[in-house]
Amino acid sequence: MENIIEINNLSFKYPEQNQLFDNLSLSIEAGKWTAILGQNGSGKSTLARLVDGLLEAESGTIRVAGLEVNDDNLQLVRNQIGMVFQNPEDQFVGATVEDDVAFGLENREQPRQQMQLVVKESLEAVGMWEYRNRIPASLSGGQKQRVAIAGILAIKPKILILDESTSMLDPKGRQEIIDLVKEIKEKEELTVISITHDIEEAAIADRIVIINKGTVVADKTPIELLNREDFLKKYELETPFTTKLLSSLKELGISVPDKYLNDEELISWIKKSLSQK
Numbered sequence: 001m002e003n004i005i006e007i008n009n010l011s012f013k014y015p016e017q018n019q020l021f022d023n024l025s026l027s028i029e030a031g032k033w034t035a036i037l038g039q040n041g042s043g044k045s046t047l048a049r050l051v052d053g054l055l056e057a058e059s060g061t062i063r064v065a066g067l068e069v070n071d072d073n074l075q076l077v078r079n080q081i082g083m084v085f086q087n088p089e090d091q092f093v094g095a096t097v098e099d100d101v102a103f104g105l106e107n108r109e110q111p112r113q114q115m116q117l118v119v120k121e122s123l124e125a126v127g128m129w130e131y132r133n134r135i136p137a138s139l140s141g142g143q144k145q146r147v148a149i150a151g152i153l154a155i156k157p158k159i160l161i162l163d164e165s166t167s168m169l170d171p172k173g174r175q176e177i178i179d180l181v182k183e184i185k186e187k188e189e190l191t192v193i194s195i196t197h198d199i200e201e202a203a204i205a206d207r208i209v210i211i212n213k214g215t216v217v218a219d220k221t222p223i224e225l226l227n228r229e230d231f232l233k234k235y236e237l238e239t240p241f242t243t244k245l246l247s248s249l250k251e252l253g254i255s256v257p258d259k260y261l262n263d264e265e266l267i268s269w270i271k272k273s274l275s276q277k
């Protein structure tokens with residue numbers, strides 16, 4: 001698989017702050033879901049902004065779909081990337097849901113009819129077409145994130161970056177957005193990067209990268225990483241409930257699987273173990 005993002009020897013610091021990244025290298029494979037975990041202030045959002053060209057690297061290179069992120073390629077790079085941020089409120093520019101999704105297309109010199117079709121398809125893809133005449137501010141948090149995702153789909157990017165996009169939603173809203181992203185990822189063959197504190201969101205990724213103080217300290221699959229309670233604690237990351245339960249059972253001398261299990265897998269493992277008694 002090709003790497004859709006290649007970061008090589010990246011260094012960056014904010015003015016009058018300590019060095020944040022010092023020779024960071026990281027590649028992101030096309031078509032995969034990569035979760036980026038790390039405690040507050042470790043540099044996750046800054047990294048996303050560097051990749052999108054919203055911030056400029058001090059040294060090193062970033063390539064997105066083969067294009068080097070620099071002033072000459074900025075628009076081309078941004079066309080490849082859609083970013084959904086934490087606070088849905090900050091993302092709206094249109095007076096109605098429909099206007100909002102159309103806004104991103106306005107500079108693209110598309111015939112009006114074509115534009116209307118793209119807006120309709122994008123709102124349908126996120127289940128928000130019937131809300132097209134609503135004022136964005138009147139929507140729920142989850143609905144706002146859906147509209148933000150529709151705005152991105154309309155631009156047809158290759159990469160979707162979710163920067164804490166589910167953190168202001170309740171558990172149900174969070175799950176719905178995760179399910180929606182899963183669905184559109186497959187349909188549109190997107191590469192997804194989710195910056196998150198939510199272990200359940202990280203658990204469905206193909207790969208988890210942990211960033212600590214501007215350095216990549218782990219790059220593994222969820223199965224390899226999420227049962228490592230010691231490691232997660234070291235980087236002040238939340239331990240999944242299933243991992244806590246399995247490690248308590250292990251302490252009681254019960255033989256448990258040596259990998260991360262999600263809720264459903266844990267339930268079937270318990271059922272299977274009990275039926276064998």
Ligand SMILES: Nc1ncnc2c1ncn2[C@@H]1O[C@H](COP(=O)(O)OP(=O)(O)OP(=O)(O)O)[C@@H](O)[C@H]1O
Pocket residue numbers: 014015017020038039040041042043044045046047
């Ligand atoms: N605009 C800015 N100017 C100066 N320093 C900043 C700016 N934005 C972020 N920082 C600092 O850079 C460091 C990394 O911040 P960043 O937001 O990238 O971390 P993060 O891992 O995304 O954290 P969080 O999980 O809290 O969002 C922090 O110490 C932060 O205070």
